Amino acid sequence: MIQMDYVSTRGGVEAIKASEAIRLGIAGDGGLFTPQEIPQYSPQELQVLFRYNYHDLATQILSRFLSDYDSSDLQKMVRAAYFYPDKFDDPEVTPIRILSGKRYLLDLWHGPTCAFKDLALQLLPHLMTKASQLVNDHNEIVILVATSGDTGKAALEGFKNVPGTQIVVFFPEQGVSEIQRLQMVTQEGNNTHVVSVHGNFDDAQSGVKQIFGDQGLAEKLSQNNLAFSSANSINWGRLAPQIVYYFYGYSLLCRKGAIQTGDKVNIAVPTGNFGNILAAYIAKRMGLPVHKLICASNANNVLTDFIKSGCYDRNRKFYTTISPSMDILISSNLERLLYYFSEGESQWVKDWMNQLKVSGCYQVNGLTAEKIKQQFYGGYASEAQTIAQIRKVYQEDQAIIDPHTAVGIEVYDQYRKESGDLTPVLIASTASPFKFNSSVLGALGEQVTGVNEFLLLEKLEKKAGFKIPASLAELAGKAVRHREVCQKEEMGAVVEKILGIK
Numbered sequence: 001m002i003q004m005d006y007v008s009t010r011g012g013v014e015a016i017k018a019s020e021a022i023r024l025g026i027a028g029d030g031g032l033f034t035p036q037e038i039p040q041y042s043p044q045e046l047q048v049l050f051r052y053n054y055h056d057l058a059t060q061i062l063s064r065f066l067s068d069y070d071s072s073d074l075q076k077m078v079r080a081a082y083f084y085p086d087k088f089d090d091p092e093v094t095p096i097r098i099l100s101g102k103r104y105l106l107d108l109w110h111g112p113t114c115a116f117k118d119l120a121l122q123l124l125p126h127l128m129t130k131a132s133q134l135v136n137d138h139n140e141i142v143i144l145v146a147t148s149g150d151t152g153k154a155a156l157e158g159f160k161n162v163p164g165t166q167i168v169v170f171f172p173e174q175g176v177s178e179i180q181r182l183q184m185v186t187q188e189g190n191n192t193h194v195v196s197v198h199g200n201f202d203d204a205q206s207g208v209k210q211i212f213g214d215q216g217l218a219e220k221l222s223q224n225n226l227a228f229s230s231a232n233s234i235n236w237g238r239l240a241p242q243i244v245y246y247f248y249g250y251s252l253l254c255r256k257g258a259i260q261t262g263d264k265v266n267i268a269v270p271t272g273n274f275g276n277i278l279a280a281y282i283a284k285r286m287g288l289p290v291h292k293l294i295c296a297s298n299a300n301n302v303l304t305d306f307i308k309s310g311c312y313d314r315n316r317k318f319y320t321t322i323s324p325s326m327d328i329l330i331s332s333n334l335e336r337l338l339y340y341f342s343e344g345e346s347q348w349v350k351d352w353m354n355q356l357k358v359s360g361c362y363q364v365n366g367l368t369a370e371k372i373k374q375q376f377y378g379g380y381a382s383e384a385q386t387i388a389q390i391r392k393v394y395q396e397d398q399a400i401i402d403p404h405t406a407v408g409i410e411v412y413d414q415y416r417k418e419s420g421d422l423t424p425v426l427i428a429s430t431a432s433p434f435k436f437n438s439s440v441l442g443a444l445g446e447q448v449t450g451v452n453e454f455l456l457l458e459k460l461e462k463k464a465g466f467k468i469p470a471s472l473a474e475l476a477g478k479a480v481r482h483r484e485v486c487q488k489e490e491m492g493a494v495v496e497k498i499l500g501i502k
């Protein structure tokens, strides 16, 4: 097995091993760790991979990226993370639903918290604690998370009661769904801390980034045998597991006879931080036959403009939408894409990220913009279009989808209309509709205002024709365990208080 080392997108640190990159989360120069090379599969190797079950496929792909992990260890971790039926409630882990018009939903929400983040965050704690052993680090790990709703809960579930870890989650007080909020404030576990922040997701994310960059605080932690790490998708340990399901989804299409092995597919992804779609791009670079990557945004359409023009400009109105996990104006993982497209010119990436920090915008050069446009289509769905799409898919395909997935389908439909490209498409279905009861039922014309959340769950169950996920049904009987609220300026102090190092 070839050793895979990791470098920073900003070029300011020495290459390190995967375990070190996962343990650190973010590079010391502010950049994101990325593998020095992207591994490749030949068509012959792919033929073999496409016969694997999810666990074996994940072990194989991850072992290419995480070369300093023992592959039998990886296999154990993968089995524990994606165990059926305890962890995932579908034996295929990420099954497919068929819509009309060669559109296939890749359902990524069968894990314990009902969003795609589980695919990464059920595995990350295993990768992280193993990384501590591999790098011989005896500090207690403090996972800091800023969440737009789904990451926080998935990280809490992944890390709860994991020895040697504490987890602190900040969520924006406005802008998560009622189910998402309940999932977090009722979180159990002896090492879990949940705080709501006055502000939006970007405020929470900036606050967390600031805490990560605070040298004084890092020093204080280290004196107390503590060290920060990140469970946001800036951590490579979160991104790598997400590559797997694109290969698996493709293999399911082959098994169902929807495509022949080797045929191209398009992939459409409802996008916020650019993590999930970046994983699809990496799958393509590894040899998965993919034609176009469709990057779907909601009203916060900063990525749509970027893909069309090469100009990234976050100086715009922030919208709170019914697809809250995509209400993001700073898409952190785009930095990795820029690195890949600028031929390893980390100086460019550094300059762009610096401009983003200082003035909120940057313009990539024409060649880079052109290369990105060849691979990606960017589009967005308004709130009205998202709602109409939920209704349309229900009427035409008898499928119930959540608002994020609806954004993905809507933008894909726009793409197909514009381009006439009829290649079969895998559309990432990123959350269970049950997480967004009132938006989904409202879109279907049901009366929702003033109706109890748990009655809504039951109402939706009748329409969906599949059961309320057990973890959501249970919320009704759970006590609120986390009540802390803070201003965004207070986040650092709150962390110190929680850790008892103030």
Ligand SMILES: *Cc1c(COP(=O)(O)O)cnc(C)c1O
Binding pocket: 115, 116, 117, 150, 151, 233, 270, 271, 272, 273, 274, 275, 276, 277, 325, 326, 404, 430, 431
């Ligand atoms: C996180 C999330 C997204 C956005 O994914 P990114 O990796 O941040 O682009 C989309 N939909 C849902 C339901 C999510 O939880």
